[in-house]
Amino acid sequence: MSNSIEQEVKNIVQLIMDDYKKPGAINKGDTFNQPNKDEIIHIIKNLQYIIFPRYFNNKVLKSYHKEYQLGAVIEDVTYQLNKQISFALRYRPIFAEAAKETVDKASEEITIAFMKKIPAIRECLETDVEAAYEGDPAAYSKDEIIFSYPGIFAIMINRIAHELYILDVPLIPRIMTEHAHSITGIDIHPGATIGKYFFIDHGTGIVIGETTKIGEHVKIYQGVTLGAVSTKGGQNLKGQKRHPTIEDGVTIYSGASILGGNTMIGQEVVIGSNAFVTSSVPCMTKVSTKNPELQFKTNRDTTFEVKELEQNGFLDYII
Template structure:
């Protein structure tokens, strides 16, 4: 009896093992089918959404190489005309390749569009370069920690963000899709400074420190403006319905905005020559030559516990 019981138990185990193996195989089949379905979904979506999408690494390399060509690469090549010409032609070729990936036209029309857009962009480069030199000079003039113009060109994140903004802004004005935002977000990821490529920024623009600065799409900034870290030039309402309206403030000439200030609204105008203090929250306009500051209360107490006296009045 005991022997028969053992045999029956083993058979039961065998049946259970086979059932378990079948379940495992069935799960694997379901996983494979699910995985294949997921891959097919990715292919379909990517073909639709990413048909006109630049190669990320190529785009990042291009903007870094263009920055080095303008400001720091000359030291490596000894300012040799022939070498710089070769570098410029390579940059043009890479830019044309990136454009061919984002321009939504048939092959017959795309070639002409790529050539025209490339020519317009690089023809604008000398003017952009002159404005960037003024930006660097403004930083040197206003930052007591800056030792030289070379230090600013090579090492200041605020200047790097400004360079990428001005290049991306030119592409934006040319109506080039994707690339302007691609480059501005690359600068954002490297510096912590978020400048929309559609923003309008005047000459001699200066960013000090820079981390946490946000400059929205419809911001208008005049000449000789200086902005410190943590400043937000934003919108009062982020509704999608207001996408085509001016949602961000206007900053007139010779304004200084100190760290942590928040200025919101498309109708908000900061008058020329004004100083906006740290941590100020503004949603309305201020006249020229205003000084706006936030009054905070600072309390200091002993870190040791303090027993309140029992004061009774009878």
């Protein structure tokens, strides 16, 4: 580089260093005492091995080393998670100025409580894999689902993050679910409560809000939003039920939006594609938008209408 560019680089460095000194959320200085995103993603990968050992294990070690390998991974997860939780707890007001010993004790208790939840997480994921296999004729094996389905990956991370969320761990659950979001396009807040046998088909563009409650045997397709009617209230809405309740056996087709904390979708309801629902729906109901009229024009400018195939007045389909 020329001398003039070197001098300008020095000036730019000083300019940005001076900017760092200004107050603001993006200028946080104590970067060594906060959760580390890369470490949290590493924890997720190790938890994936623990949950699905036959699929994501270390192929180098022989089968007779299984207990040793599992012990090593659990020890690593426990140590790293405990460390990250101890950093995250400082975001809770009661721990912001607490003594290190107090925070460390609380972090250890939370870490152990979470690790003991792993069998329950695995039990739920077993049902999710079953739901995906039974619900998708394009699935040729459960191995295919575990290895490749983005919905299962997103649900796995959500079930992990949800347990940390209910243990009142700040920041880490959201880092986990946003990691899944960035990979799969499926955005599930860790606060959402999801029952067993949950099936996400395709998945891209799905949004499930923090206070959503989902029952068992629920199936949703790509582009579905389970959201709030309005977020204009901002922080004043914190802690309120803002998102819908979906009861057992509901199917929600692609592009549907179900909004509002008072909105309850009853058992065995089917919500058709692109429906916009802001009020409760009783059990055993099918909800659909009016079919649009389709017109096709040939090269000769001839126009003709096409009637869509309906079954009992409701367009039922899978992709």
